[in-house]
Amino acid sequence: MQTLRLMLLTKEPPLADSKLSEATPAEATETVTEHTVEHGTTTGISNNKLLMWAFLGSECLLFGALISTYLLYKERFNDFAANLAPFEQDGRNIGPRFGGEDGEGVFDIPFTSISSFILLGSSLTMVLALSAIRRSEYRSFRIWTLTTAALGSVFIAGQIYEFTEFVEKGLGYSTNIFGSAFFTLTGFHGVHVSIGIVMLLATYIMHKQGRLNSDKAETVEIVGLYWHFVDVVWILIFTIVYLFPQ
Amino acid sequence: MAITEDRPLALEAGAVTKVAARPLGALTRPQSDVGWASWFTTVDHKKIGIMYGVGSLFFFLFGGVEALMIRIQLAAPDGQFLSESLYNQVFTMHGVTMVFLVIMPMAAAFANYLLPLQVGARDVAFPRLNAFSFWCWLAGAIFLNTSWFLGGAPAGGWFAYAPNTSVTFAPGSGMDFYAIGLQIVGIASLVSAINLIVTVLNMRAPGMSLLKMPVLTWMLLVTQFLLLFAVPVITIALFLLTFDRSFGANFFNVEQGGSPLLWQHLFWIFGHPEVYILILPAFGIISEVIPTFSRKPIFGYPFMVGSGIAIGFMGWGVWAHHMFVSGVGEISVAAFSLSTMFIAVPTGVKILNWLATMWGGRLRFNTPMLFACGVIAMFTIGGLSGVTHAVAPSDTQQTDTYYIVAHFHYVIFGGSLLGMFSGFYFWWPKVFGYKLSEKWGKINFWLMLIGFNMTFGPMHVLGLQGMARRHQSYAKEDGFGFWNGIVSAGAFVIAFGTLAFLINIWLSARSAKRNPVEVGPDPWDARSLEWSTASPTPVHNFDVEPTVEFQDDWWHRKWGENEEGKIVRKAYPADIAQDGSATDVHLPSPSYWPLVLSLSLPVIGYSVIYTFWLMIPAGALFLAGFLGWALEPADDPEAAHGHADHGHDDDHDADASADAADEGASVG
Amino acid sequence: MTDTAVDAAVDAHDDHHPSDLFYLKIAAILALFTAFEVGTYFVEDSVPRWFLFLSLTVLMIIKFVMVAAYFMHLKYDTPWFRYLFIGGLVLAIGVYTIFFLAFDLFGLG
C-alpha cells in the first residue's frame, strides 16, 4: 500500500515550459544524450529499462513458484520417506514409492560453492563492462563482456557436470518428487543464464559492428540488469537448495 | 525488441514531420499500410486492436456453438447428443475458449485500440512487440483448437485438476494441447502486459498525470499489472504439467507423493486474479459509458480508481475459496472465507459509484448505456451469489453444482461480456466511422439480456436442487428436466441475440457504405481524448499531441460554467476536434518478423507432443524471426528528424537486450 | 520533454555512477559473505540448526539486497523501478507464504 501511495503521489513533470521548446532539436538532444535519458517519455525513464524492470518483477513470481514447489516437495519427500512404509500387496508395492536419493545424498557443496563464486564474479565483471563502455573504454568493455560470458559458460558447464553426477549417484529427473522439483528449479535458472550469455554475445557482436557505443551504454545496462537478476536468483537457490541443512 | 519509436511518437506539440519514404538495403521493411497484406505486417495499435476484436468475436462464435452443444445435450433427461467423452471435451473447450480466447483478447482489443488514444500517444511503446503479442495469441488459439482433429480436445475442465491430467487418466494428447496452447497464449498476455504498462507510464501526453487518466485507462492498467504477476504462476503450473506428461516428472504423480493440491494452488493463485483480469476491463468500459450517457462526470473518481486498485491487490489473497472442499484445513478455509467476503467491498463501492453517477443525470438510453445498465444489474446478482459461496459451509453445498455455474456466468457473461458489448457499440463510430443501428442494437440487447437470464437464472435453482456440474446427463427421476429445458431454450435466445449483433454490423456497414453519414469526431458527447480526433481514428491518431489540463479534458474543452454556475457549451466538437489531416507524420514501419517469430511457437508445441524433429523447422522459424527482427532497420534510415547528431540508427538501441528479454519471457 | 523533466530524470538515475573501486569493494564483501555461507557447511554438526537457518537466511538477504541495490543500481535509479521490482518481490513472498501456510508447512493451519 505504501508503494501504491507513493506511485499516486509521484510528481508529474509540469506542463511544457519554455527552455527546451525554444532550443533547436539538435541542442535539445545534446543536453540529454549524455545521460541517456529517453526523449519524450512522461516519466523521463527509458522505455527499454522500464520494460526490463517490469519483466524482472514478473520473474519474481515465476521463480517464487519454482522455489516454493521445491521447498514443498523436499519437505514432503523427507516426511513421507521417514513416515510411510511401502504398502505391499502380493509382494508388490502399491502404495507411494519413494525411491532414490535426495539432495543430502548427492550434493557436492564444495563444487557448487565454486560455481557460486564464479557466478558472483560474473556480476562484478558485468558492472565493470558497463562502467567501461560508459567511459568509452572499449577495449576493457570487450574484455569484461567476454569474461562475463565466459564465467557464465563455466557456470553452465559446472551445472551440466553436476547434473550428470547426480544422475549417476541415483537422483534422476523422474526418480522421485525431489528430483523433479530440484532439476526443474535449477534447470530454469540454467536456461536463464544461457539466455544471458546469448545476450552478452549479442552486445559484443553489436559493438564489433559499430552499432553499440558509449551513447548506447543503456543496452549494456539492460543486459546487466538481467544478468544480475539471474545472479540474485542463484543467491537464493544456493542458500535454499544447497546450504540449508537437509 | 525495443524500438521505442520515440521520435515520431513524441513530437513536440504541433510539429509535423516530413519523411522521405525510401528504405535501404536488403532488409527493407514493408511500407504499405493499406490492402489486405498490410494486416499481416502492421504494427499499428489500432489495426492490432481491430484484429484482436475480430479474433475474439470469431472464437466467441466457436465457444458459443460449443455452449449450444452442451445445452442440446442437457435439454432433456438422458440426452444422447454427445457421448461422455465428447461432452467432456466440449465443456472443457467451451470454458477455455471463452476465458482465454474470447474475454481476454476482447479486453486486449479495447486495451490496444484505446489505451494509446486515451493517454494521448501515437502508438504503444513497442509497436513490433505489440504485433508479436497478437500473432502469438492467435497462434496459441489455433494450436489449441487443432487438438479437435488430432485425437481429441482436452477434457479436464478449464482448471484441469491433477491427477486427472496425468498420462494415466488423460492418455490422448488433449492435455498437452491445453498445457502448451495456454502457455503460448500466456506469453502473448505477458508481453502485451509489459508493453501496455510501459505505454501508460511513459507515453502520456503532457499534463496527463496519473490521476487525470480516464477510469478505463486505470482499469486496463490494473489489469495489465495483474497479468504481469499472475501469468508467470500459471506458466509454471503449465510447465510442471508438461514436464510430467512429456518428460516423466513427478509433480502430480500421486503414486510418488506428488500433490494434486500443488496444481490447485498454483492454478488458483493465477485463477482468481484472472477473474479480475476478465472483469476489470468491462468495469472500465462502463465507467466511460455511464458518465457520457448520464451527462455527468463519474461520481467519486478517486474511489473508482482506488477501488480498482484495491481489487487488484485483494484479488491475490482469496484464491483458496475455490478449494474449500479440497482439504486445505479449517484455518485456511476460515481465513480465505473472510478475505473473500472483504473483496466484495471495493466491488460494491464501484456499483454504488455507477449508480450515483446516473443519479440526477440526464440519462440517454442508447445501446451502449443499455448494456452498461445490464452490467450493473447482472453483475450485482453475480457478486451476491459470490458472497454466498464465500461462506464456506454454504459453499460446501454449492460447490461443483450449477449454482457455481450460475455465479460465474452472471459475473463473466453478465459483467465482462455485456460490458464489452457496451464498448463495441460505444466505440464503433470511433473505429469505423459509422454508428451501429440503434434499432438492431436494442434487439441485440434485449435478446441477450432475456436469453441470459433464462439461461443462467434457473441454474441457481438447479444447483440448489443438487444438480452437479460437468455431468453428461441426468435421469428423469432427478427432476431437473423442467429448468434444464428453460435453460437450453435461453441459450438459443442468446444465440439469436448474437445473431442480431452480426446482422447489425452487416446492415450498418452496408448502409454506411450506401449513404455515408458523417458521424463527426464525437457522436456521443463523450469525455476522453480519443473523441478529440477524427472518426475513424487517423493512422497517426493525433495531428497535434494533445495537452491535458483536466480529468475528462475533452469534455472541459466543450463545456464550461457560466457565472451562475450552470454548465454551458463552450465549443462544438466539430470546431475544436483535430481533423486528422496532418500528412507526413512519421510512424513506425510495418514488419514481417513478429508474425514469423510467433509462428515458431506452435511448431515447438507440436514438437514437444509428437516428435523432436519438428524442432528443426521450429528453430529455423524462430531464428529467422529473431534475427530478422533484430537486424531490420528499426525505421526508415532517412527519417532523422533533425537529430542529425544521433546518426540514423538511433532506435536500434537496446535491440539485442530486449530481444533476449522476449526470449526470456518465452522460455521462462 | 521539458528541461525540468530532463533534470529530474537525470537526477533520478544517472548522476551516480559508482567507481570501479566501489564495485570491487561490494564484490569483495559479497565474496566474504559467500565464504561465510559456505563455511556453515563445514560446521553444520556443531552449530544448532536454528542458528544455521537464521544466519544463512540473513546472509542470503543481505547479498540479495546488495546486488540489487548496487550492481543493479536500484538504490540510485528512479523509484519506478523499485516499485515494479519490489512490488513483484513482496507479492511473491506474500503469496507463497500463504501458500506454505495452507500446506501446513509451518506447522499451522
Ligand code: HEM
Ligand atoms: C463479489 C465478488 C466475488 C466473490 C465474493 C466471488 C466468490 C467466488 C467463490 C467463493 C467461488 C468458488 C465457488 C466454488 O467453486 O465452490 C467463485 C467461483 C468463481 N468465480 Fe467468483 N466471486 C466474485 C466475483 C467474481 C468475478 C468478478 C468473476 C469473473 C469475472 C468470478 C468468476 C468466478 C469463476 C469463473 C468461478 C468458478 C471457477 C470454477 O470453479 O470453474 N467471480 N467465486
Ligand SMILES: [Cu+2]
Ligand atoms: Cu475466485
